[in-house]
Amino acid sequence: xxxxxxxxxxxxxxxxxxxxxxxxxxxxxxxxxxxxxxxxxxxxxxxxxxxxxxxxxxxxxxxxxxxxxxxxxxxxxxxxxxxxxxxxxxxxxxxxxxxxxxxxxxxxxxxxxxxxxxxxxxxxxxxxxxxxxxxxxxxxxxxxxxxxxxxxxxxxxxxxxxxxxxxxxxxxxxxxxxxxxxxxxxxxxxxxxxxxxxxxxxxxxxxxxxxxxxxxxxxxxxxxxxxxxxxxxxxxxxxxxxxxxxxxxxxxxxxxxxxxxxxxxxxxxxxxxxxxxxxxxxxxxxxxxxxxxxxxxxxxxxxxxxxxxxxxxxxxxxxxxxxxxxxxxxxxxxxxxxxxxxxxxxxxxxxxxxxxxxxxxxxxxxxxxxxxxxxxxxxxxxxxxxxxxxxxxxxxxxxxxxxxxxxxxxxxxxxxxxxxxxxxxxxx
Numbered sequence: 528x529x530x531x532x533x534x535x536x537x538x539x540x541x542x543x544x545x546x547x548x549x550x551x552x553x554x555x556x557x558x559x560x561x562x563x564x565x566x567x568x569x570x571x572x573x574x575x576x577x578x579x580x581x582x583x584x585x586x587x588x589x590x591x592x593x594x595x596x597x598x599x600x601x602x603x604x605x606x607x608x609x610x611x612x613x614x615x616x617x618x619x620x621x622x623x624x625x626x627x628x629x630x631x632x633x634x635x636x637x638x639x640x641x642x643x644x645x646x647x648x649x650x651x652x653x654x655x656x657x658x659x660x661x662x663x664x665x666x667x668x669x670x671x672x673x674x675x676x677x678x679x680x681x682x683x684x685x686x687x688x689x690x691x692x693x694x695x696x697x698x699x700x701x702x703x704x705x706x707x708x709x710x711x712x713x714x715x716x717x718x719x720x721x722x723x724x725x726x727x728x729x730x731x732x733x734x735x736x737x738x739x740x741x742x743x744x745x746x747x748x749x750x751x752x753x754x755x756x757x758x759x760x761x762x763x764x765x766x767x768x769x770x771x772x773x774x775x776x777x778x779x780x781x782x783x784x785x786x787x788x789x790x791x792x793x794x795x796x797x798x799x800x801x802x803x804x805x806x807x808x809x810x811x812x813x814x815x816x817x818x819x820x821x822x823x824x825x826x827x828x829x830x831x832x833x834x835x836x837x838x839x840x841x842x843x844x845x846x847x848x849x850x851x852x853x854x855x856x857x858x859x860x861x862x863x864x865x866x867x868x869x870x871x872x873x874x875x876x877x878x879x880x881x882x883x884x885x886x887x888x889x890x891x892x893x894x895x896x897x898x899x900x901x902x903x904x905x906x907x908x909x910x911x912x913x914x915x916x917x918x919x920x921x922x923x924x925x926x927x928x929x930x931x932x933x934x935x936x937x938x939x940x941x942x943x944x945x946x947x948x949x950x951x952x953x954x955x
Contacts, residue, residue, distance in 0.1 A: 567599040568684050571621055571629040571651075574603070575644075576611035582669040584634060584644065584676070590713065591677035591691040595911075596934030598684075601626055613647040618654050626651045628684060630676070634669070642666055646676045648683055657683045670715060688909045694951045695905075695914060696720075696730040696739055697925070700944065707741055709756065709951075714938055720754060731773050731782075732951045733799075739949075740773035740782060751784060753799070763801050774817045775799075776843075783807070783817035783826050783843075794828050796843065807845045816860055819843065821867035827851060829859045838872060852885065854892050860903065864910045869930070871904040871913055882915050884930060895928045897935070905950040914948045 572589040592598040601624055610616045611633040621629055632646035641663055648658040658679050662672050671692065678689025691712060699706045705727045710717040721727060725744040732739055733753075740753045740763060751770045754760035764770040768787035775782050780799055785792050794808040794817045808814040812832035819826055825840045830848070832839070838861045839848040852858040857875035864871070867887075874883040874894065882896035882904045898917040905914045910930060917926045919937065923944030927936040938945075 569599045569625050569627050571601045571603050571626040573631045576633040584673045587673035588677045613649050613656050621651045644672050690907045690909050696949045698727050698947045730949045733775050734779045736952045736954045742771050776819050777823045785815045818861050827861040862904050895932045903947050905948050907950050908953045914950050916946045
């Protein structure tokens with residue numbers, strides 16, 4: 528059930544603990560894709576000559592590119608030749624297949640339980656090499672390497688930064704326990720960072736991708752923790768009342784948080800080491816769900832100060848708040864696009880809670896998702912895709928939609944209810 532009466536809750540972030548929260552456990556997600564770009568690039572991914580211990584690099588690369596909606600991955604089963612090097616390509620065969628680009632490569636075993644992965648990207652029409660990479664890796668890095676190769680292909684053919692080597696975080700519930708998990712963007716390689724019989728909510732990645740802030744109820748009250756991917760964690764905020772909704776500043780030096788420190792939920796900032804608490808909003812309303820503008824000058828947040836939940840902004844040093852959303856009676860969960868030009872949110876559209884995108888210069892709003900109980904939007908690092916939680920066949924699940932609304936994905940897994948996704952940054 529989505530949040531319907533904002534004024535009767537302490538905080539949207541704390542309330543979300545009572546929602547269905549999920550689990551994909553250690554099972555892989557099945558991804559369904561619909562829609563696509565009007566002009567998809569036809570590309571052939573030739574099966575890599577490989578010694579990869581059962582991991583098919585070519586299939587992983589192809590699946591990544593398909594999910595973007597920008598590529599038409601061609602069926603290569605009818606082609607006789609299987610080049611593993613650009614010098615072996617018989618271009619006439621691939622022109623006949625209508626390929627504009629093709630990827631070839633190999634996986635070779637090295638001494639010391641290492642693997643050499645070689646990859647080349649060719650322009651079929653011009654018969655030239657567009658990219659070439661070589662990786663010396665451990666066997667357990669094959670999937671990550673495939674995602675990196677997909678990123679290279681994506682960047683070379685679209686001019687945009689790829690996102691396949693990034694990761695997502697989410698909360699899961701399984702057998703009465705909650706867990707904070709991190710996985711590849713295709714749902715593979717899930718890592719459990721924390722497991723508890725009490726709720727865990729509101730995961731938020733640090734800008735460098737090394738840590739995640741979250742709220743845990745393991746002490747019977749909401750407390751904000753910061754935990755590194757290696758497992759080390761510390762308490763960020765454990766003040767009297769509720770501590771919720773952490774959001775990192777763009778440089779990672781501070782977080783915006785929500786406290787019921789005095790009365791209603793209000794927005795504060797705090798240094799990443801837990802010092803320097805500063806109150807940012809001061810109202811008799813419920814102010815929650817803070818997010819920083821990309822230039823760190825503003826903090827956007829959800830508030831019912833106008834009678835209904837809408838999005839406002841305030842200087843990151845505090846002051847008077849300004850209303851941002853005027854279209855629609857219910858707008859919550861603001862999230863900035865990486866370029867700072869758009870604001871994602873959840874809008875009540877005729878009783879359906881859907882992901883919407885507002886252009887900050889024009890104020891124009893576009894509804895992107897088609898569900899009735901969508902929530903928790905999170906931008907991909909390149910801003911082209913939004914990940915969010917939704918409901919399907921009675922279960923919580925994750926879905927994604929391109930920022931133009933054309934490409935939609937549904938990540939399915941039997942059983943469980945998936946909630947609160949957070950898309951991590953690109954790791955440099």
